[in-house]
Amino acid sequence: MRKSFIGLLIFGMIGLWSVPPGFASTSVDALMAKLVEKGILTDKEVRDLKEEIASDEKLIREEGYKQGLPAWIQNTNIKGDFRLRHEYSKRNDSSDQDRSRGRIRYRLGFETKINDQTRVAAGLASNGGNPRSTNQTFTDAFAKSAINLDYAYAEFKPYSWLALTGGKMKIPFWEAGDLLWDTDITPEGGAINLNMNTLPNLMTFFNMGVFILDESAADQTDPYFFVFEPGVQLKTSDEKADLKLALAYYSFSHGAPKSMLDNRSSPTTNSVTGGRYDFKYDSFNPNVEFGINNLFESFHLPIPIPRIAVFGEYVNNPAPNDNNTGWLAGAYMGDKKVSGPGQWQVKGSYRSLGKDAWLDAFPDSDFYGGATDVKGYETIFEYGLNKNASIALDYYRTQRIKAEKAVETVLQTDFNFKF
Helix, strand or coil: CHHHHHHHHHHHHHHHHHCCHHHHHHHHHHHHHHHHHCCCCCHHHHHHHHHHHHHHHHHHHHHHHHHCCCHHHHCEEEEEEEEEEEEEEEECCCCCEEEEEEEEEEEEEEEEECCCCEEEEEEEEECCCECCECCEECCCCCCCCCEEEEEEEEEEEEECCEEEEEEECCCCCCCCCCCCCCCCCCCEEEEEEEEEEEECCEEEEEEEEEEECCCCCCCCCCCEEEEEEEEEEEECCCCCEEEEEEEEEEEEHHHCCCCCCCCCCCCCCCCEECCEECCCCCEEEEEEEEEEECCCHHHCCCCCCCEEEEEEEEEECCCCCCCCEEEEEEEEEECCCCCCCCCEEEEEEEEEECCCCCCCCCCCCCCHHHCCCEEEEEEEEEEEEECCEEEEEEEEEEEECCCCCCEEEEEEEEEEEEC
16 A cells, blocks of 8 residues: 555655646645654655656656657767876887877777667777877877777678678687787678577677788789687586687688788888798688686675686797797786776786788787787786776887897876766
8 A cells, every 4th residue: 555655655755747837846845744743654755755756857868859850860870998107118228219199099989870780880099090099199299199990891691690791890809818809900801790599508600701911903812811719608507607718710812912911010020032931821720718707706805805806828830941920918807997986907928929920910009019030028907097098008018039139118007987
């Protein structure tokens, strides 16, 4: 009876929204005060009712505003991020470079649902000068900064387990670390992604695609590559532990581009003769990650550790006889992603990438300039300052394997904001 009365009361109060806001608010407050005085409601029930009414009112107003917009705007989501960075780097070679600079990165993305099976997405980003960077350095007496097209693609998803994508896209295959691919790269071509729950705790996936590296009207053998990546992801029934495995195979047209690719490391660290690559770069790349969630939950630690994980990857290019392998091993603890206040993550990894294990146009540009024939470690600490706001410290210590033994150290301090 009491619950029915309270429900009827809420219904009546919602009806008051049809009258001027000031009058409605005054009437609701007066009615609630009278009900408390009569002993029908408690102070706590009044507070709860006010919160519930305010939430419902906001929802109705937002829905009414949304319905007044054109359909394509209603179906469009907007997201973005801004990063403010201070970077210090030093390379102990003959030049003895010691550099300190301020940098920003701004990205804005749009995603529109065309129909139940199709969506189109596009993104803008600050101009980093090459495919492996969207950083804009503070320089040139306050010169205006350019904004570039970061990605633009269409995705058709006829079934929940199948996605077909074409255009300039985010990397559509999985890599446990960043041994081979800088995360800023947005390849151009087409991709197919299959994800199927073959068993209750087992997901099977298969990623494949073809991507164009260059185009010339005078050359009928433009370079491109295929990627094939089967994999599985297993979880325990209580989701306390998970394991993800994948094996990627990269097959380049004619084994490698005829001429050196644009935006490679400078100077190039692959083996080349007369501006042409000496070897093919058809490579195998196994990846693995194993994680455990809430391992120390029963210990009641002062700082909770939501997750501990180890990850690794390996690459082998069979064409050369030596300097043809690479590997990365790492671990992290804390939250899987830092998106709220007090969340945190510590990550560390070590890698070694041989001179001709992989093309030097693609690896992480912060790791010795994105070169091959490099080794070293990276340590990252990120802490959530507020919702969608965090601070991160990223430290690199790297050096060449076979060439000059100069050591490079880089420390990046980032303030990240997402919306």
